[in-house]
Amino acid sequence: MERLKNEIRITHSDLITAIRKALEYTGVPAHIANVEAEVMAESDLMGVASHGIRMLPGLITGIREGRSSANPNIKIVRDFNAICVLDGDNGPGRFLCVEAMTYAIERAKKFGIGTCLAKNVTHWGRGFAYAFRAAQAGTIGICMTNAITNMVAWGSSQPLLGNNPIAVGVPRKGKNPIVLDMAMSQAAIGKMVTYLREGKSTPLGWGLDEEGRPTTDPRAMLTSKRILPFGEHKGAGLAIMMELLTGALSGSMLSYEIGEADPSGLDPNSSKLFIAIDVQAIGDIESLSASIEKMYQWMHKTEPTIDIFYPGDQSWKNRETNLREGIPIRPDILEDLKKVNVIL
Numbered sequence: 001m002e003r004l005k006n007e008i009r010i011t012h013s014d015l016i017t018a019i020r021k022a023l024e025y026t027g028v029p030a031h032i033a034n035v036e037a038e039v040m041a042e043s044d045l046m047g048v049a050s051h052g053i054r055m056l057p058g059l060i061t062g063i064r065e066g067r068s069s070a071n072p073n074i075k076i077v078r079d080f081n082a083i084c085v086l087d088g089d090n091g092p093g094r095f096l097c098v099e100a101m102t103y104a105i106e107r108a109k110k111f112g113i114g115t116c117l118a119k120n121v122t123h124w125g126r127g128f129a130y131a132f133r134a135a136q137a138g139t140i141g142i143c144m145t146n147a148i149t150n151m152v153a154w155g156s157s158q159p160l161l162g163n164n165p166i167a168v169g170v171p172r173k174g175k176n177p178i179v180l181d182m183a184m185s186q187a188a189i190g191k192m193v194t195y196l197r198e199g200k201s202t203p204l205g206w207g208l209d210e211e212g213r214p215t216t217d218p219r220a221m222l223t224s225k226r227i228l229p230f231g232e233h234k235g236a237g238l239a240i241m242m243e244l245l246t247g248a249l250s251g252s253m254l255s256y257e258i259g260e261a262d263p264s265g266l267d268p269n270s271s272k273l274f275i276a277i278d279v280q281a282i283g284d285i286e287s288l289s290a291s292i293e294k295m296y297q298w299m300h301k302t303e304p305t306i307d308i309f310y311p312g313d314q315s316w317k318n319r320e321t322n323l324r325e326g327i328p329i330r331p332d333i334l335e336d337l338k339k340v341n342v343i344l
Contacts, residue, residue, distance in 0.1 A: 009326030047318030050190030112281035131169030135177030162255035164242035179312035
């Protein structure tokens with residue numbers, strides 16, 4: 001992994017401790033802060049700095065300003081066998097999402113499939129975390145969310161849709177799960193912010209400037225808020241379906257309403273859908289794992305001169321490197337943390 005100039009390195013355990021202490025100081029109970037810190041640090045550990053501790057200042061500020069609940073009054077407002085609906089009271093999003101996926105997994109183990117629709121939740125960080133945890137439990141995990149409007153479609157001059165990410169995790173015996181985590185835009189907003197922080201140009205096709213022209217300048221895209229969907233109408237269509245399965249289905253805020261109420265990116269009042277499917281209810285993990293390996297070997301044999309990667313493979317490689325060498329934290333992120341009295 002490329003080392004950035006003037007970065008610091010911190011151990012995984014120390015990063016978790018720093019996040020946990022900062023949240024507890026802000027009034028978050030220990031049991032919530034522990035989970036929130038674990039999931040947030042995990043993103044940095046796996047090399048996705050855009051969704052890790054970089055997001056801590058926004059959460060702390062949201063709690064201090066009353067836009068997020070430090071100690072939410074979490075309720076199961078509907079419970080129907082394999083399905084439940086959770087009201088998260090806009091508490092810390094990572095904790096709430098682990099709770100919601102846990103409910104889905106528990107129901108999957110009982111009924112073969114389980115679903116939890118969570119509403120009034122803040123930003124979940126990285127959807128990978130919840131699909132991964134479902135796969136660790138021997139279930140196929142699927143989760144999706146709506147988000148603040150940040151994506152143009154059909155040639156619009158204003159953002160009409162959220163980029164509404166989805167993550168899917170598939171377990172395999174003796175190896176790390178396969179986890180796909182993707183937004184409906186060409187790139188996640190957090191990734192664009194990372195490119196901006198690092199002074200890099202983006203690939204062409206990620207977004208437009210304020211004049212509607214294609215650009216490789218992440219600042220121009222973020223300023224114009226004209227992020228492009230992947231696959232044009234395909235990404236836009238999927239974003240709409242994610243919206244219908246989250247905000248619309250829960251009866252909570254839609255993407256544009258989330259943005260109107262709070263444009264900060266904390267995304268209070270967003271909704272997320274968590275689905276777990278018990279592999280044992282359909283077949284067995286040994287057979288699934290064998291098919292996964294068979295497919296990989298066929299692809300490698302068919303194209304032996306190229307590297308074949310399953311979704312999530314790079315995250316596992318980054319995890320190994322960062323456990324060994326320490327997790328890199330950029331100086332500009334350190335400065336943002338200092339503004340909310342977090343010192344690493």
